Amino acid sequence: MSLDTGATDARAKGPGRPRDPEADRAILQATIELLGEEGYDGLSIEAVAARAGVGKTTVYRRWPSKEPLVVDAIKRYKSPEDPQPPREDESTRDALARVLGGFIRAVGRSESGRMMAGLVAEMARNPELAKAVRAGILEHRRSVVFAILQRGIERGEVRPDIDIEVVADMLGGIVMMRVLLTGGAVTPHLIRTAVDTILDGIATR
Amino acid sequence: MSLDTGATDARAKGPGRPRDPEADRAILQATIELLGEEGYDGLSIEAVAARAGVGKTTVYRRWPSKEPLVVDAIKRYKSPEDPQPPREDESTRDALARVLGGFIRAVGRSESGRMMAGLVAEMARNPELAKAVRAGILEHRRSVVFAILQRGIERGEVRPDIDIEVVADMLGGIVMMRVLLTGGAVTPHLIRTAVDTILDGIATR
DNA sequence: CCATTCCGATACGTGGTAGTTGCGATTCCC
DNA sequence: GGGAATCGCAACTACCACGTATCGGAATGG
Numbered sequence: 001m002s003l004d005t006g007a008t009d010a011r012a013k014g015p016g017r018p019r020d021p022e023a024d025r026a027i028l029q030a031t032i033e034l035l036g037e038e039g040y041d042g043l044s045i046e047a048v049a050a051r052a053g054v055g056k057t058t059v060y061r062r063w064p065s066k067e068p069l070v071v072d073a074i075k076r077y078k079s080p081e082d083p084q085p086p087r088e089d090e091s092t093r094d095a096l097a098r099v100l101g102g103f104i105r106a107v108g109r110s111e112s113g114r115m116m117a118g119l120v121a122e123m124a125r126n127p128e129l130a131k132a133v134r135a136g137i138l139e140h141r142r143s144v145v146f147a148i149l150q151r152g153i154e155r156g157e158v159r160p161d162i163d164i165e166v167v168a169d170m171l172g173g174i175v176m177m178r179v180l181l182t183g184g185a186v187t188p189h190l191i192r193t194a195v196d197t198i199l200d201g202i203a204t205r
Numbered sequence: 206m207s208l209d210t211g212a213t214d215a216r217a218k219g220p221g222r223p224r225d226p227e228a229d230r231a232i233l234q235a236t237i238e239l240l241g242e243e244g245y246d247g248l249s250i251e252a253v254a255a256r257a258g259v260g261k262t263t264v265y266r267r268w269p270s271k272e273p274l275v276v277d278a279i280k281r282y283k284s285p286e287d288p289q290p291p292r293e294d295e296s297t298r299d300a301l302a303r304v305l306g307g308f309i310r311a312v313g314r315s316e317s318g319r320m321m322a323g324l325v326a327e328m329a330r331n332p333e334l335a336k337a338v339r340a341g342i343l344e345h346r347r348s349v350v351f352a353i354l355q356r357g358i359e360r361g362e363v364r365p366d367i368d369i370e371v372v373a374d375m376l377g378g379i380v381m382m383r384v385l386l387t388g389g390a391v392t393p394h395l396i397r398t399a400v401d402t403i404l405d406g407i408a409t410r
Numbered sequence: 411c412c413a414t415t416c417c418g419a420t421a422c423g424t425g426g427t428a429g430t431t432g433c434g435a436t437t438c439c440c
Numbered sequence: 441g442g443g444a445a446t447c448g449c450a451a452c453t454a455c456c457a458c459g460t461a462t463c464g465g466a467a468t469g470g
Contacts, residue, residue, distance in 0.1 A: 014414080014415080014468095014469080015413065015414045015415070015468065015469045015470075016413080016414040016415025016416065016467080016468060016469080017414080017415050017416040017417075017466065017467040017468050018415080018416075018467075018468065019415085019416065019417095020416075020417075023416095023417085039246060039326035039327070039330075040326070041244060041246030041247060041326075042246055044456085044457055044458085045457080045458075045459085046456090046457065046458085047457095049418095053418090054417080054418070055417070055418040055419060055420095056418090056419090056458095056459085057416090057417080057418075057419085057460090057461095058416080058417070058418075060459070060460085061416080061417095065458095065459090114329055116386075117325050117326050117328070117329045118326045118329070119326075120322050120325045120326060120385050120386070121244035121245070121246075121322050121323045121324075121325060121326050122244070123322070123385075123386070124319055124322045124323075124385075125244075130388060133386075134386070134387060134388070138386060138387060142387075149407075156409060157408065157409060158407050158408060158409065159407055159408070159409055162402060162407045163398050163402070165389070166379065166395065166398050166399055166402055167402060167407055169378075169379045169382045169383060169387070169389070170375045170376075170378060170379045170399065170402065170403070171375075172378070172382055173374075173375060173377070173378025173379040173380070173381060173382035174371065174374045174375045174378040175378070176378060176381060176382055176385070176386065177374045177377055177378035177381055178374060180325050180328070180329075180381070180385070181321075181325070181328070181338075181339070181343060181381065182339060182343060182347075182374065183328075183335060183339070184370070184374070190371065193368050193371050194371055194375065197367060197368070197371055197372060197375065197403070197406075198375070198402070198403070198406065198407060199406055199407055199408040200406045200408055201402075201403065201404055201405045201406025201407075201408075202354075202363050202364055202367045202372055202403060202404055202406075203362065203363060203364070203404040203405060203406075204361060204362060204363065204364055205410075219438095219439080219444080219445080220438070220439050220440075220443065220444045220445070221437080221438060221439080221443080221444035221445025221446060222436065222437040222438050222444080222445050222446035222447070223437075223438060223445085223446075224445090224446065224447095225446080225447075228447085249426085249427060249428085250427080250428075250429085251426090251427065251428085252427095254448095258448095259447085259448070260447070260448040260449060260450090261428095261429085261448095261449090262430090262431095262446095262447080262448075262449085263446085263447070263448075265428095265429070265430085266446085269429095270428090270429090271428095
């Protein structure tokens with residue numbers, strides 16, 4: 001897997017005026033914003049150029065069409081609420097609540113959550129885009145939850161026979177469910193309740 | 206809440222040729238199908254008319270624009286896998302597995318699942334549409350899960366202090382997570398695992 | 411100094427969809 | 441039978457985004 005998926009990298013040196021790296025940044029940022037506001041279909045190159053304050057030519061010089069631009073924007077996207085791996089001193093319960101809380105803050109905030117919503121429809125039809133979203137946004141968060149659960153098993157706080165993917169998807173699923181579909185409130189209390197529910201179960205003992 | 210949201214109802218009788226009810230049906234069916242295939246943005250009235258085998262005029266005579274058409278189509282949509290309320294003889298565990306299984310079959314099948322994906326982006330921007338989707342598709346399923354859990358509490362199979370909305374959204378959430386985002390497999394085994402996890406919890410005892 | 415490349419801006423032709431209108435034919439009520 | 445509203449079909453204008461081309465100007469390397 002190469003890292004030079006960047007646009008400017010294609011033409012690193014030689015004679016002539018160099019490309020403005022600031023333009024790259026502004027274009028990708030505008031793409032992320034407009035994805036949330038207009039969705040994938042509603043995203044137009046013209047709007048991206050206008051929001052980024054650059055000419056349409058400057059966008060087309062770097063990306064041939066919408067799809068590569070969006071894929072690149074997602075690849076480079078770093079959420080301000082990136083999850084941190086479990087700390088040594090916190091319980092599995094606290095670690096799950098902390099990570100889920102960060103997920104909720106990220107996805108509840110305008111950018112990531114609305115961006116995800118704008119991408120869902122296209123992901124069903126565009127494997128390349130779906131791959132980028134999964135690799136760039138979802139996998140990292142899932143893997144942190146995996147790590148927390150794995151550590152919980154080693155510490156004896158979590159039963160070793162559970163399917164950690166199912167648990168991770170249930171925790172993430174409730175957030176996506178609320179944000180994308182039901183529009184229900186996503187509060188700190190919800191986080192605590194969800195984590196407690198998944199840890200303790202709902203059956204009588 | 207009135208039930209006569211239908212299109213033809215607006216002009217019930219009087220002189221002149223009556224509207225063809227079959228055209229209504231074909232248009233709404235085509236709308237549902239195309240929502241899944243093209244998404245909300247990609248849906249065009251022309252394509253709906255073509256698929257339904259009617260003239261564009263016939264569509265515009267009934268619905269003024271895309272949004273009311275889609276809202277109406279969702280209101281009238283009945284999934285072939287509508288969930289059934291809990292039976293007297295089955296345990297809470299079995300009832301949850303049965304309903305979640307039906308949910309997965311419905312959403313995994315091309316129509317409902319893809320239709321949902323096609324709507325998510327627009328729901329974030331269109332409150333009217335969001336309301337129709339929630340009332341017409343989500344609420345029914347949620348209420349059946351609520352009923353199962355409530356009955357489980359009364360029977361003493363489920364702890365009475367749980368938040369049934371959280372539980373319902375975790376169960377539904379894992380399905381949406383897989384179908385809409387991760388693309389992971391949705392198998393009968395997954396259902397069983399998810400139900401067992403939510404009932405028994407993951408913490409050691 | 412000069413070729414080269416990038417910059418923002420503008421103009422252009424193309425294609426697809428939105429709605430509207432007109433047409434002849436059809437099907438109802440009175 | 442006659443008026444009225446329907447039907448499918450096609451033509452039409454209006455609009456918007458695409459992608460390309462062109463412009464004068466700016467920034468680099470040789």
